[in-house]
Amino acid sequence: MEIVAKKVDNANAEVNAKIAKSDIESKTQKIAKELSKTLNLPGFRKGKVPIAIVKKRYGEKIEKDAEAEALQEVYAKALEELGLNKEDILGEPAVTKFDKKDEVIETEIKISFRPEIDLEGYEEAIPEFKEPEVSDEEVEKRLKELAEAMTPPKKLEEDRPLQEGDIAIIDFKGYVDDKEIEGGSAENFQLKIGSGQFIPGFEEQLVGMKAGESKTIEVTFPEDYHNKELAGKKAKFDVTLKEIQVKEEPKIDDELAKKMLPNEENPTVDLLKEKIKEQIKSEKLSKLYNEELKPKLIENLVEKFDFDLPENIVEQEIDIKLNEKLRGMSEDELKELRENPDKVKELRESLKDEAKKSVKATFIVDALAKKEGIKVDDQEVIQTIYYEAMQMGQNPQEVLEAYKKQGLLPAIKMAMIEDKLLTHLLNKKLEAK
Known part of the structure; x- marks a missing residue:
């Protein structure tokens, strides 16, 4: 067995191997021998079926199993040569060539692995911003609205x-x-x-x-x-x-404060105004974070860091974006694509840059989350799904099961990690001022 394994870049590798036919025959013999020990065939005692009979009856399957075993050996030795662990590998290796010749099988395998990302200077990507201010007029307006609602x-x-x-x-x-x-x-x-x-x-x-x-x-x-x-x-x-x-004109006094701040030891109108001011500031900050700063921060991070991307993950992301595009197409547009494969290639190519940015952002977020110690456990994911389902009047358990069947839980978890990380980075910037 001859193997040449090389890294194409820092996220992809290519393996070329020649598997001798004698290796396949040896593995075929071994598999047939093992199978003969467990087979029940009419006319033969269990475990006493001749190997020749086993190979005659199950020859095609045995040969495929032998080839698969040989490929696994190629893959294992390639990882060793490349200095990669199985944990580093992303997705399944792709067998892009399996050419059977007289004496050998020439094969090519493409492997994608997790890229290493140098995050030095990531703080520079966090956009500058001012903490939102809250006017006395805004506090008084909110206080009046709350008082009216309580009256x-x-x-x-x-x-x-x-x-x-x-x-x-x-x-x-x-x-x-x-x-x-x-x-x-x-x-x-x-x-x-x-x-x-x-x-x-x-x-x-x-x-x-x-x-x-x-x-x-x-x-x-x-x-x-x-x-x-x-x-x-x-x-x-x-x-x-x-x-x-x-509705009568609401009374704004310490009695109102007691109703609205039941857990405070000494609630007053002034304390209520402070709490309202904090609430409005929090709302403004959340709006600023979600509508302006988080998208800008992701954009800055993607622009700042450059690294190789695993080809198979990029292709998967193109598939996702292509399916989203197809769902919005008319029947005539879909028919044109079915009849013209070149159009599909063009469409895939047009989605490549967007897919690369999306994959890049995911790897940056994942690396930064590990660096900053940001985690989301499975229970948090379930609680979030339950809460959102109840808000929409849906059955939480049914929604959770549907997400599980569709394989969406990892994506939901990643989205939660991203949101938590970006909030954390922006808060750090705010605290440092």
């Missing part, structure tokens, strides 16, 4: 008609073409006048009504209404105004 509405005792800003408690029933609208009725419905919660024209026609009064109002559903059967249709609603409620 329940009260029944209007004054004998006056419904007006903008009031809360109307109504019963209603809707009709289109004299047929009742499915889901278009309710009792004791709470509607704030001016909120725009109902279709245009509905709330405006309630203004001026008094408690106990009934009225039929006419409206037209918008052309872009989500229910296509109702879009653009004229409708009538029989409405009864049962009660008018109003």
Whole structure:
């Protein structure tokens, strides 16, 4: 067995080997002998089937097993020559040549491995930014909103008609073409006048009504209404105004602070304002991080560091991006691609640069996370999936199982590590100021 293994660059290697036919025959004999010990064939005692019979019946499979065993030996010796461990290898080795000749099998294997990345000076890639400021006006506005939310509405005792800003408690029933609208009725419905919660024209026609009064109002559903059967249709609603409620001017005092800061020993309005200021600052910082700084940081890191990329991982990323592209294509476009393989090659080539950037970013994030000690355990991933599923009203266990079946958990984990790392780096920059 002759083997020549060489590194093409710092992430890819090529192995050329010549496997003697005598090696294959020797392995074939050994496999057939082992198989004969366990075979049950009519006319022969178990373990006593002649090797010649075994080879005659299972010859093709035995030969393939022998060739596979020889390839494994080539692969193991190649790793030894290259000074690589199995843990360094990314994906499966690709057998790009397997040429059977009279005396030898000439084979070529391509191997991709994890590149080493010099991260020196990575701090320079973190963009400059200013910590967001929070004005007194913003704090007062948020405080008033919170106080209003904590102040329940009260029944209007004054004998006056419904007006903008009031809360109307109504019963209603809707009709289109004299047929009742499915889901278009309710009792004791709470509607704030001016909120725009109902279709245009509905709330405006309630203004001026008094408690106990009934009225039929006419409206037209918008052309872009989500229910296509109702879009653009004229409708009538029989409405009864049962009660008018109003919100009193909220009291902003230490009692409010006690309600909003139940875990504080001595809650005051001033302390509440401090907490609100911290909250608004945190919201602004999160928005700045997610919408501007994190994308910029990734872009800077990709531009700053240059290293060889594993070819098979780049090809996998091209496959992913190609599939995303195909899902958005029309049937005519897909037909053209099926009939013209060169078009597919062109499309793959057009996605190569984007795929390389994506793979590069993944390796940088992975290396930086190890350097900075950033980890995400499996339990964190499950908790995140559960939380997001519940937020969307989905069954968390079903969502988790679906992700498992689709093999998405590693990608979700990597995305969480990336987000955690970028937040960590930006926070370090902020603390250093």
